[in-house]
Amino acid sequence: MAQRLPPLNALKAFEAAARHLSVKAAAEELFVTPGAVSQMLKTLETHLGVRLFERVNRGIHLTPAGRDYLPSIRNAFRQIADATRRVAASTDSGVLTISVTPFFASAWLVPRMKSFQDAHPEIDLQIVTSNALVDFSRSGVDVAIRHGLGRYGGLRSDRVVAVEMVVVAAPSLVERLGLPAGAEDLVRWPHVHDAERKGWSLWFQSNGIEELRAPRGPSFDDSSLLLKAVLGGQGAGLLPAAMVAGEVEGGQLVKLLEETHMEDFAYYLVCPEVTQNDPKIATFREWILGRS
Incomplete structure (x- = not known):
């Protein structure tokens, strides 16, 4: 008989608490109370028959079992997010969401956007300005433009321009x-x-x-x-x-x-490898690399 899977909400609580090493921060992210997170963690530990966290001085730390469990759970959520993105890509509205630093947006991208819109009126660009790194599995961002060396595991990076x-x-x-x-x-x-x-x-x-x-x-x-x-x-x-x-x-x-x-230290167009051939992303990549 197939083993019964743990409750999804308990797994989400585990991943958030493990990432923050804080029940309170996990509760804020999941929009529930700290007590609810603690109860979900207890439910998961009971289901597995193993302790995942040590509670020390009002804080929490992963046990060896918790550290072993976390990568698989995190990867499972990423696979779900990637699959959802792929399925939704065929029925979306034609909006391409781009995360870009405020400096690059104002100094480089925005002055050139009209040529993209003229050439591809079927794609609406949604520009989100942020200096923080992007978590593609959570943010709803399709592509990002970031300054650095362009070396990101699991992501495709294309050099746009060095400044x-x-x-x-x-x-x-x-x-x-x-x-x-x-x-x-x-x-x-x-x-x-x-x-x-x-x-x-x-x-x-x-x-x-x-x-x-x-x-x-x-x-x-x-x-x-x-x-x-x-x-x-x-x-x-x-x-x-x-x-x-x-x-x-x-x-x-x-x-x-x-x-x-410094040619290697440049602005790069970054997206998940699993979505790099999405038509909107491929179209934007071809345009921006042709402008650089």
Whole structure:
């Protein structure tokens, strides 16, 4: 006889609680009470006959059984989301939802959108601006445009365009450390990083310097937060020149060296591999790569 599956809501509660390591945060995400989440977790543990969480000092931690169980449950939810996306693709309204950073949207995408709409009036673009990374299985986003190295597991990445990058720092930091005479002087500076923590290493390599130490300093997946950290004097930042032009002109930031291009560190069009051949996505990919 086939084994009875656990309740779906209990599995959702387990995945959310395991991801947040917090019953309260899981409850907020699922729009239920913390007590309801705790009860669903207890139901699941009873069904499985094994403890999934340790309750310690008002917090929770996964047991070895919980850590072993989580990847399969997470993958199952992703497969359900991907299958749902594929089935819905044939009957959707023709809207393509694109997640893009506010800077790229205003500086590059929006000024060029009319040519896409003229060529493809059957597709309506819905632009969602965000600096955060996209969870395609949960967000309803079809494609995203992100700045980095374009290396994302399970996702297709196509390089759209590389932009001029500039090294900047707050005047207070420059006053303390002095203006660098060249790229080699910046090795000893504190650095603020993007989420992939690769930008500075690539920048040093492009300037003929093999950085010997691992990247140190805070990192951010939100470029606006990265900029705030640089403005606050936490370290030198490597940012698109057009993004910080106003701050440099206004004196809030100091340009330490001239702009440079790093071909691998670019804006990429990203989508799940399972949906890369969706007609709307393929049409948009062909258009945007033809514009870059």
